[in-house]
Amino acid sequence: VLIAIGAIVIFLLSQSGPAWAHQGLRLITTQSWAPRSAKPSFGFLGPLVGSAFIAVIALVFALPIALATALAINEYVPRRASRALTALVDLLAAVPSIVFGLWGLFYLDPHLRSSMRWLGNHASFFPPFRLVGTNLGNSLFVAGLVVGIMVLPIVASISREVMSQVPRDQCEAALGLGGTRWGMITSVILPFARNGIVGAAMLGLGRAMGETIAVSIILIGDNRINTHILQPGGGSISALIVSEFRGSGTLEQSALTVAGLTLFAITLAVNLIARAIVARGSNGSR
Amino acid sequence: MTATLDREIPAPSVSTVPEEPPAKRGITRDQVMELGAPVLSAFAIVFLVFHLTEWNAPLGFAACWFLGFVTIYGILVRQRHGAVIAKDKLATVTILAAAAVALIPLFLIFFFVLTKGFQALRAAFPHFLTHDMRGVTPTDPVRSAGMKHAIIGSLEQVGLATIVTVPIGVLAATYLNEVGGRFAAVVRTIADSMTGLPTIIAGLFVYSFWVKPRHTNGASGFAAAMALAIIMLPTIVRSSEEVLRIVSNNLREAALALGAPEWRMVLKVVLPTARAGLVTASILGVARAVGETAPVLLTAFGTSDTNWNPFKGVQSDLPIQIYQLIKLDLDHPVAEAWGAALLLVFIVLTLFTLARILSSLGPGGK
Numbered sequence: 001v002l003i004a005i006g007a008i009v010i011f012l013l014s015q016s017g018p019a020w021a022h023q024g025l026r027l028i029t030t031q032s033w034a035p036r037s038a039k040p041s042f043g044f045l046g047p048l049v050g051s052a053f054i055a056v057i058a059l060v061f062a063l064p065i066a067l068a069t070a071l072a073i074n075e076y077v078p079r080r081a082s083r084a085l086t087a088l089v090d091l092l093a094a095v096p097s098i099v100f101g102l103w104g105l106f107y108l109d110p111h112l113r114s115s116m117r118w119l120g121n122h123a124s125f126f127p128p129f130r131l132v133g134t135n136l137g138n139s140l141f142v143a144g145l146v147v148g149i150m151v152l153p154i155v156a157s158i159s160r161e162v163m164s165q166v167p168r169d170q171c172e173a174a175l176g177l178g179g180t181r182w183g184m185i186t187s188v189i190l191p192f193a194r195n196g197i198v199g200a201a202m203l204g205l206g207r208a209m210g211e212t213i214a215v216s217i218i219l220i221g222d223n224r225i226n227t228h229i230l231q232p233g234g235g236s237i238s239a240l241i242v243s244e245f246r247g248s249g250t251l252e253q254s255a256l257t258v259a260g261l262t263l264f265a266i267t268l269a270v271n272l273i274a275r276a277i278v279a280r281g282s283n284g285s286r
Numbered sequence: 287m288t289a290t291l292d293r294e295i296p297a298p299s300v301s302t303v304p305e306e307p308p309a310k311r312g313i314t315r316d317q318v319m320e321l322g323a324p325v326l327s328a329f330a331i332v333f334l335v336f337h338l339t340e341w342n343a344p345l346g347f348a349a350c351w352f353l354g355f356v357t358i359y360g361i362l363v364r365q366r367h368g369a370v371i372a373k374d375k376l377a378t379v380t381i382l383a384a385a386a387v388a389l390i391p392l393f394l395i396f397f398f399v400l401t402k403g404f405q406a407l408r409a410a411f412p413h414f415l416t417h418d419m420r421g422v423t424p425t426d427p428v429r430s431a432g433m434k435h436a437i438i439g440s441l442e443q444v445g446l447a448t449i450v451t452v453p454i455g456v457l458a459a460t461y462l463n464e465v466g467g468r469f470a471a472v473v474r475t476i477a478d479s480m481t482g483l484p485t486i487i488a489g490l491f492v493y494s495f496w497v498k499p500r501h502t503n504g505a506s507g508f509a510a511a512m513a514l515a516i517i518m519l520p521t522i523v524r525s526s527e528e529v530l531r532i533v534s535n536n537l538r539e540a541a542l543a544l545g546a547p548e549w550r551m552v553l554k555v556v557l558p559t560a561r562a563g564l565v566t567a568s569i570l571g572v573a574r575a576v577g578e579t580a581p582v583l584l585t586a587f588g589t590s591d592t593n594w595n596p597f598k599g600v601q602s603d604l605p606i607q608i609y610q611l612i613k614l615d616l617d618h619p620v621a622e623a624w625g626a627a628l629l630l631v632f633i634v635l636t637l638f639t640l641a642r643i644l645s646s647l648g649p650g651g652k
Contacts, residue, residue: 096577
């Protein structure tokens with residue numbers, strides 16, 4: 001495993017040399033992606049921001065629902081039902097991402113357009129929802145929603161695990177003192193599981209940033225920064241790599257490798273921090 | 287357990303409404319009314335608003351309906367039971383509703399894959415399974431499509447990846463669990479974070495280290511298998527380790543006490559005991575790899591011909607084929623993509639069910 005990860009880093013670094021020599025830090029800080037022009041430039045700031053947008057949108061949807069699912073499984077529904085619910089959530093995790101993409105593009109996107117128009121017309125006080133022109137769909141919003149559905153099971157199962165490590169006698173003590181179930185959750189379970197939940201959310205974030213295929217199917221591949229999340233446009237790093245890599249020249253491949261390496265570094269950092277937080281939380285440090 | 291406890295405790299802050307006798311079991315008429323009335327009244331109000339303003343937004347409607355319901359229900363239970371109980375009831379309703387929402391996409395996805403996939407399969411059965419896409423143009427009817435090349439590719443690539451990763455994965459897990467130490471902790475952390483790694487990175491890596499140096503011969507099923515192996519390995523290591531950890535220490539100590547050396551103990555006692563669980567872990571790794579698209583796209587490239595040899599020449603598989611069909615964005619290819627998606631989901635579901643059954647037989651199943 002160690003060898004694998006070391007080899008990955010070394011090979012990707014060696015690949016990224018030419019592009020680095022060509023543009024240096026401007027790879028990350030500019031947003032003009034023009035591989036086929038006379039003076040090619042490879043700034044992937046746009047997709048980088050797009051990846052971040054998608055991850056944030058995904059978490060906004062996934063986190064509350066995942067937490068509620070975890071709480072429902074652990075505290076609310078009867079045992080048989082909770083086992084079924086766990087199996088169903090696991091099943092959601094097993095659906096291939098290409099199937100999510102297919103469903104997102106041909107079902108979710110058309111069915112969401114009227115809702116998105118409504119949102120754009122009546123919630124435009126929130127800047128990202130503002131509409132420019134009439135185009136809708138193929139948007140970061142839909143991509144984020146689909147990715148949110150994909151990370152939901154991961155966040156749910158990790159936070160469920162963390163929540164089930166809360167000492168049962170403390171929960172029962174809270175109930176025995178006359179607290180309601182909600183009171184027990186807010187005063188015992190959530191404080192105890194806080195670290196674990198933060199970690200679970202970050203793992204979800206890492207997953208969401210790296211998600212490739214579903215995103216590349218839904219977005220139409222525009223590499224500038226797009227802040228109107230209901231409308232077409234915006235890209236993500238992994239979608240950029242998958243759609244541009246074949247049939248691209250050496251220099252462009254090298255630039256794409258730098259993009260991949262950036263993504264790799266970000267997700268690795270997010271994951272390591274998240275694991276550390278989860279581990280500290282589950283040791284029962286409180 | 288907690289539910290019965292909850293019911294026997296009298297409400298801490300008694301409101302002016304006279305307390306009813308505590309309900310024993312089942313749902314009383316009063317409870318139905320308390321929930322049903324807000325649901326209906328919120329629906330009526332939101333429906334009226336949407337109808338009058340001629341808004342057309344299913345999602346917005348659902349959101350507004352739920353918000354309206356929570357508001358009305360909140361006021362109602364607050365009047366009847368006081369603030370503390372009201373908060374509890376609101377939380378219960380919200381949490382259960384959100385958990386239900388989590389399942390909606392699952393059912394929608396399965397529903398659509400099943401209905402649309404069966405349409406394609408029926409239109410081209412059994413042709414769909416026995417022919418490839420050679421010479422099939424996007425405008426040809428679904429009838430002429432076939433997925434043989436993709437099925438072969440998927441099986442060969444995943445098969446190769448499995449042959450490589452399962453032994454290594456189980457060995458690494460054994461090392462982590464039985465030997466341990468500082469180094470093991472480092473490996474565990476890295477394996478952990480590798481499970482969350484963007485899969486496209488694996489594709490990029492294999493491309494730059496295997497495909498590119500070999501020019502035209504580089505892309506092959508074998509290259510794809512390597513990329514899949516990188517993705518599967520950490521998953522298998524981590525889940526196998528969980529399984530090995532469950533093996534009872536008494537067994538280990540008994541073997542050692544009988545004078546067995548450590549390697550014999552592992553080989554003859556620990557691994558056989560954990561066999562079912564290890565198989566489950568491997569199957570879950572396989573199920574994950576079958577659906578991977580991004581890495582194989584960069585390493586096997588995909589083709590419409592049948593290529594039996596995974597070591598030479600470009601090869602397709604189910605996810606690649608689906609991706610390429612979607613990108614054509616025409617009616618027939620998309621219908622074929624649904625058909626292929628059905629096959630893929632079928633494979634994943636079979637593996638998943640197999641893993642569940644096996645894990646309920648194993649030592650860690652109960």
